[in-house]
Amino acid sequence: MRVDGKPLRTIWPAADESRVTIIDQTRLPHEFVICELATLGDFEVAIREMKVRGAPLIGVTAAYGLAIALRDDPSDTGLAAASARLLATRPTAVNLAWALDVMRADLFGLPIAERAAAAFAKAGELADLDVAICDAIGANGLALIAKIAQRKGRVSILTHCNAGWLCAVDWGTATAPIYKAQEAGIDLHVYVDETRPRNQGASLTAWELGQQGVSHQVIVDNAGGHIMQHGGVDLVIVGTDRTTATGDVCNKIGTYLKALAAKDNGVPFYVAAPSSSIDFAIFDGVRDIPIEERSAREVTHMRGRTDDGRLETVRIVPEGSRVANPAFDVTPARLVSGLITERGIIPARREALATAFPERLVLVE
Numbered sequence: 345m346r347v348d349g350k351p352l353r354t355i356w357p358a359a360d361e362s363r364v365t366i367i368d369q370t371r372l373p374h375e376f377v378i379c380e381l382a383t384l385g386d387f388e389v390a391i392r393e394m395k396v397r398g399a400p401l402i403g404v405t406a407a408y409g410l411a412i413a414l415r416d417d418p419s420d421t422g423l424a425a426a427s428a429r430l431l432a433t434r435p436t437a438v439n440l441a442w443a444l445d446v447m448r449a450d451l452f453g454l455p456i457a458e459r460a461a462a463a464f465a466k467a468g469e470l471a472d473l474d475v476a477i478c479d480a481i482g483a484n485g486l487a488l489i490a491k492i493a494q495r496k497g498r499v500s501i502l503t504h505c506n507a508g509w510l511c512a513v514d515w516g517t518a519t520a521p522i523y524k525a526q527e528a529g530i531d532l533h534v535y536v537d538e539t540r541p542r543n544q545g546a547s548l549t550a551w552e553l554g555q556q557g558v559s560h561q562v563i564v565d566n567a568g569g570h571i572m573q574h575g576g577v578d579l580v581i582v583g584t585d586r587t588t589a590t591g592d593v594c595n596k597i598g599t600y601l602k603a604l605a606a607k608d609n610g611v612p613f614y615v616a617a618p619s620s621s622i623d624f625a626i627f628d629g630v631r632d633i634p635i636e637e638r639s640a641r642e643v644t645h646m647r648g649r650t651d652d653g654r655l656e657t658v659r660i661v662p663e664g665s666r667v668a669n670p671a672f673d674v675t676p677a678r679l680v681s682g683l684i685t686e687r688g689i690i691p692a693r694r695e696a697l698a699t700a701f702p703e704r705l706v707l708v709e
């Protein structure tokens with residue numbers, strides 16, 4: 345995508361393969377800060393503290409982290425240990441495991457001396473693959489938006505969290521169809537769920553859409569159902585961190601409630617689902633997907649900029665109150681109108697996923 349008019353990806357490697365550069369997403373929207381990741385520890389902190397976030401991007405970042413770690417210890421134990429450390433950073437998005445599995449499958453058979461360079465090249469391939477997948481999701485989702493535009497002119501879309509350019513290497517997943525529709529000259533408007541507690545919508549999606557010149561309004565999470573009830577939303581498009589082989593969708597907390605409101609109001613509810621976010625080994629999302637519980641501080645404190653430009657973090661919950669902070673929830677397939685994948689828009693059903701991605705099927709006893 346473009347930042348201040350300049351094309352930019354969310355992660356890019358140094359020419360000497362000693363480090364990668366990322367956008368520190370914890371500093372947006374008030375500051376645009378890039379930082380370098382040069383050690384395995386840097387990568388662990390960046391993913392765990394959500395400097396980089398979003399299922400596709402944390403997968404690609406982990407792939408580069410593994411490559412950097414192999415420069416120090418390319419042995420089998422080194423490969424396994426670095427992979428385990430990166431896998432442990434966040435439990436829910438399956439992209440982390442998918443990317444590390446792809447990397448290990450490529451590397452284990454190689455002579456130790458060749459592993460670091462091969463890993464860096466493979467990580468670059470996964471980054472390019474992510475761009476191509478998101479580009480294809482954009483093209484496939486564009487057809488959906490264009491159909492609504494044909495019928496009613498302006499298309500109003502609601503999205504939750506940030507499944508935008510910042511969650512991937514480029515394009516994003518849920519926002520890819522939005523950007524393609526903008527390129528195609530379709531008149532559209534986006535309702536951006538602020539997405540408490542980390543406000544990925546208010547701080548990241550709103551910033552992104554502003555940079556790309558897409559019409560949008562930030563709304564509190566609890567307003568989406570009301571706006572749908574009053575006919576304000578033509579289409580909901582969200583991302584996914586892990587979609588099961590049966591089409592259950594795990595995504596940022598609050599997605600399930602939007603799906604219920606969409607169902608109740610007859611609003612199409614689509615999930616932009618790159619194959620890297622589909623877990624073909626599980627069949628019941630509520631039972632099988634680990635939901636990350638994040639720190640209480642994310643709920644008790646808010647970070648922002650004062651009117652005179654100072655960046656501050658303030659407490660908004662009484663000291664004595666305890667907090668629960670599940671970071672994701674699971675939307676059952678029955679509430680999903682369709683999955684926008686790189687291979688087309690498919691029903692959120694096992695047979696459709698198996699037909700679309702036969703090479704990903706796993707034998708499960």
Ligand SMILES: CSC[C@H]1O[C@H](OP(=O)(O)O)[C@H](O)[C@@H]1O
Nearest residue numbers: 397398399507511583584595596
């Ligand atoms: C499709 S990736 C974007 C996805 O990731 C976000 O989670 P987080 O910001 O915690 O990494 C959220 O679930 C988005 O939908």
